[in-house]
Amino acid sequence: MKAVEVITNLHTDDVERAREFFAFLGLSQDGMDQGWVARFVSPTSGASVQVVTRDATAPEDSVMTVKVDDVDEAYAEAQRRGYEIVHPISDEPWGIRRFFVRNPDGHVINVAAHRE
Template sequence: MSVRRVVPNIRSEAAQESREFYGLLGFEEVMNHGWIMTLASASSPAAQVSFMTSDRTAPVTPDMSVEVDDVDAAYAAMRDSGAEIVHPLQDEEWGVRRFFVRDPNGRVVNVLGHR
């Protein structure tokens, strides 16, 4: 299993203001579902940051997202380790398969793969 990207998720009600602020640093909007917006660097597209009002299909807002090449293997590794699964593995309507797990610092990590 390999990591494709890591994205901090910032809980925010100021999407427009964040888009403008981070735009000054070279970020551009690459995804916007209304409740989550992701900005990426034009020169380095894997450099991203997301802003969320709340997670639409999960009970908590994750602190970060980690995209992996095999989300099922990641889920099995976390489950087998005894890590706390906060949100079960599931397919989402926007094209990702994901689950949430709590890290040793209490942070919630959204582990995902694109279908």
């Protein structure tokens, strides 16, 4: 299993306010917007940031998303190592298979892969 992308998840109370702010920094293209989560992308470099008001299906918000090539393998390994699973592996309606795991410092990490 390998990581293929890492995205920061910043909490916001106002997606539109965050959109305006990050546009000033060159992250002006919408990479994704579901109302409660949005990603702002640089059209030239691909750099991005994601903002979240409140996760739609998980009990806690995550501080980052790590996309992996095999989310089921990552889930099995997290369980094998005894890490706390905050949100069990699930297929979300927006096309992602994911789970949330707490890292040793207490941060909640969203581990995900696009379903094919």
